[in-house]
Amino acid sequence: MPQPITSSIRCSREAMDAALHRRINPDMHVRHLQVYGREASLYYAEGLCSIDFLQHYVLAPLTALRDAPLPGDVADGLKKTVCNADMLAANTMEEAVSQVLTGRAVVFVDGMDSAQGFDVRMFVRRGIAPPMTEQVVLGPHEGFNESLRDCITLIRRILPTPDLIGEMQTVGLQYPRGLCVMYLKGVADQSSLQRVKERLAGVRTDHVLSVGALQQLLEDRPYALLPQCILTERPDRAASMLLEGQIVLLLDGSSQALVLPASIWHLLHTPDDASARFQYGTFMRLIRLLGLLCALLLPGLFVAFVTFHPEALPVTLLTSILESQASVPFSIPVEAIAMLVMFNLIGEAATRVPSVVGSTLGTVSGLILGQAAVEAHLVHPLLLIVVAVASLGSYAVPDYSLGIALRIGQLLMVLAGCVFGVYGMVLFLAAGTVRLCSLTSLGSPYAAPLSPPRAHNPDGLVRGPVWLQRWRTWLAAADDRLRIGGPMRRWDRRER
Amino acid sequence: MTNPMAVRRQAEQCARLTLIRLLCAVSVWRTVITRILPLCGAAAWWTALICLLPGLLTAALLRLILHLTQCSTLAEAARACGGRLGAVILSLSLIVLLTVEGISSVTALITLFTEGVGTRGTQFSLAVLTGVFLLFSLHREGLARAAFLMRWGLLAAFLVLIAAVLPSVHLDSAFPLHGEGEASVQSALSAGMSLGWPLALLLTVPPTAGERRLRSGILPVFLALGAVLLLTLTVPHERLVQSQELAECLLLPARYTGNALRVLTLSLLMLSFFLSIGAAVQLATAQLLLPWRSAPAWLPHALLAALFLTQTADIPLLWRLLGRIEPWLLAPLLGLGLLGLLSALIRRNRI
Known part of the structure; x- marks a missing residue:
């Protein structure tokens, strides 16, 4: 039940002091002053508001009202006097407390059954910096901050x-x-x-x-x-x-x-695709798709082929694998899972350590540990290459969450491959595709516009030229899908 | 301005049609490979073409009924011609047909799994595993959308296989044109009489703009028949007729491809069988829902579990039993088609 503000300044002060825990919260401040010849209190939170602004544009004009005659509408009088700060009325104690905690300075005047909050907000915040996880070559380098x-x-x-x-x-x-x-x-x-x-x-x-x-x-x-x-x-x-x-x-x-x-396709696109010429954008997208497929399938396929379908491998390759396998104490599936876990461990450690050390740590641990493991006959050298390529593929996926999902899928694929061979992987892939296609995002099909089909620009797996991107996506309002009528390159005679 | 709801509905129907087309192609391929090819060898491709005719004619007859009754789906036409009873009979017939289709495909898939690819596990354990994966995938829209998404991938894999097989084609293998002789061709014709029955399933989905259901459905069937023709031209006639066991028949296309391509062939077959079993179960459930309009959500899963339970039976016996039933699959559709035509004509004359 909201607590209404009473016209007694004493009651309001007691309620605010209690609500803000002023006795034990030293950053909750109050200034007592006289306004229109009446007692008044101004509450604010240190650090959430600009003290300079408060002093010059709120406290000074309010102090000047000390002996001013009481106007008919006190709120209107305050608004006209403190004209440099937006004013917002609070009718309950909860609203007044909320305003203080979001950086406003709230004034209570004796005889008024509401409080007035002045916008003096100024938080400590980080400046605009380049994005940490979505770096691009051609696009802008501004990222959001916490404000x-x-x-x-x-x-x-x-x-x-x-x-x-x-x-x-x-x-x-x-x-x-x-x-x-x-x-x-x-x-x-x-x-x-x-x-x-x-x-x-x-x-x-x-x-x-x-x-x-x-x-x-x-x-x-x-x-x-x-x-x-x-x-x-x-x-x-x-x-x-x-x-x-x-x-x-x-x-x-x-x-x-x-x-x-x-949709899933949004997660595979980067701003670079749109900034670069369409040929380059398409090429990079296809490379990224290849990376995704490598990340998901390569370790599983290696395990499945070596374990279940060695006849499908070239004889020289198979001989080399079997020869070096003789000196390794573990089976291929165990090696593959161990290597994948190790690469994930390196990735996770490199993310947590300071950025200056991160890349060095990743390179050093990848190279040294990998080479040491091969020399100690703990892993097969070809498997090391396979796992490294697969890990690279997973990091080529632009979306961080999708990259993690991909690495989990990679482990599941290896398990399917080592238990039932390529066919286990096929079953797993089929079931996974069905589940992917059954997903929705806010009710919209996750694999659209490719499945189910929706009208779309040439901007799915392939990035078409920018002047062919005439339509908004299927997610836009139905009556405003066309971006612009007519040719986008009007000067071009072929386009007219 | 187009109605967004109508566009979305059409897109879903388009995806569902793709799933049914896949089911048609898989059904035709499986029947030809396991029933017709072992009987008449090199004559299988033209025998299969003849076997397809009754199915095509029945589908054309059903399409005519839709035209006469001004209905868009078989269920609506059955209700228009025979009232609620007509709709129930059609639904029951389709459920039986789809169940038989489902059991045949499940048996083929599990046999491919156990005998074809040398995976560790018994028929039952692998049936359980595949069943679990299918249960996981039995999503009403998801399955059709997945088939729609994978269609180009499946087609690309198919074309790669065709391209790889083409250099091994010998026109001599087309002879003897009559295969094992007149008697064997006759046996094959009677075994494959109902080859084209799944084409009628295309008429259970409302038409989508700019797409003719039957015409678009025939294309994958002819692709499957084209693959059969290539197989008969690649594999010597004696080898074709030697393969009598189910596993031998199913693995025949993989035996004459390179090692790497064998894996691709079997993967393609398994993926297609997997999706077609899901399609059969979903369509059967949809038919079950049609007349009664309500059913528990676990029904498709129960139906799928029932299909997989058949794998506990003696597989050669089950396959022989299915071989007895399959030639008659077209009969109920043809009978219902003729009755429907009669009813539609009477109704039209009355009007």
Whole structure:
């Protein structure tokens, strides 16, 4: 039950002091002053607001009102006096506390049954830095930071249109956190938007720590191995997805945006594909696809062929494998699983150590451990090459979550290959493909537009020329799919 | 402006049609390889073409009924011609046909698994394993979408195999044209009489814009028959008729390819069988749901489990039993087609 603000300043002070635990919370400040000849108190949290701004543009004008005659509407009088800061009324104690905790300075005046919050917010925040996990060669090098306001600004700078809507709300019941639902009005599909809002309203948790946690609370199939939303720390990627009719969620304190709905193909694309000429973009995509297939299938196929179908291998290769296998004490499947686990271990360790040491650690441990293992006759040299290529393939996948899913799939494929050969892998692949195709992201098929078919630009496995990308994706509103009518290269006679 | 819901529905139907096309091709391939080829050897390709005719004619007859009754699917036409009873009879017939198809494909797949590829495990354990994978994959939309997604991959693998086999083709292998003689051809004709029955399944799905269901369904069937022709031209006639056991028949295409291609051939076969079993189970369940409009969600899984339970039986005996039933699969569809035509004509004259 919300506690209303009473007109007695004494009661308001007691309630605020208790709610903010001022006795033991030294960063919760209060200034007592006289306004319009009445007692007043200004509450603010140190570190969440700009003290300079507060002193010059809020406290100074309020102090000047000490002996001013009482106006008919006190709130209106305050608003006109403190005109440099936005003012927001709070009618309950909970609202007033929430305003203080989000960086506003809240003033209580004796005789008023509401408080007024002045926007003096200024948080400690990181500057705009290049993205850590989505580096590109040709695109911009700006990444989101943890400030919600900065993230919104970065997107607004790319899409300066009033149709870009950023609806603010909070998520988390007990310890709420700011969240911005961004979409392009008229381009985003209304039913998808409605679904996002319903799901957000249905999130019942005390607090959402990160955007990854929010992802798990919103996904269609949280038990599936594959991520059904896109996490990006690039404003340009978020903007391009907004243009495609997708919805972007920005969470205060998270340097990544959550984009939904998504398809598996979105997870395989990078901003470089669009920035580079279409021939290069297509080539890089095909290389990435090859990497994905290598990562998923290569170790399993090696184990399956050597264990079950040696007749399918060239004789010289088979002889070499069998000769060196004689000096290795473990079977090929055990070696393969051990090597894959070791490579994952190196990857994980390299991620956790400081970045200066990370790449060196990865190279040194990969090379030295691998060579030492071969020289000690613990692993087969060919297997080392296979596992290294497969690991490279998994790191070529641009999406971090998909890369991890791929490495789990890789281990399962090796298990299928070592128990039932290539045919076990075929069964596993078939079942996996069916499960992939049965997934949805916000109700939209995960493997679309390839299956089920949807009208789409030449931008799936192959990246077509930019002037042929005439349509928004199938995720956009049905009546605003065409980006632009007529040829994009009007000067070109062939295009006219 | 196009209606997005209609577009989505059409896309799902398109995917479902692809799954049925795959089922048709797998059914025709399996029947020709295991029933017709061992009987008439080099004459199998043209015998199979003749065997396909009754199925094609029945499908054309059913299409005519759809035209006369102005219906888009067989279920609607059955309801228009024979009321609720007609719909129930059609559904029951299709369920029986699809169940037989499912059992045949499961038997073929598990035999390929146990005898073809030398995997460790008994018929039962491998049936359980495959069944678990299929249970995991029995998603209403997912299976059809997966077939749609994999269609180009399957076709590419098929073309690679064809390209690899082409240099080994000897036109001499086409002779003797009449195979093992008139009697064997007659036996093959009667064994493969119902070869084309799955084509009727294409009419259970509403038509999609710009795609003719029967015409598009015939293409994969002819691809399968083309593969049979290539097989007869590659493998000497004596070898073709020597293969009498189920495993021998199924492995015949793999025996005459290179080592690496053998793995690809068997993988392609297993993948196709896997998807077609799922398709048979799903279509049978859909038929079961049609007249009653409600059924428990576990029904397809129960049906699949029942199909896999047949693998506990004596496999040669089961295969012989299926061999007795398969030639008659077309009969209920033909009978229902003729009755439906009569009813549709009477209705039309009345109007």
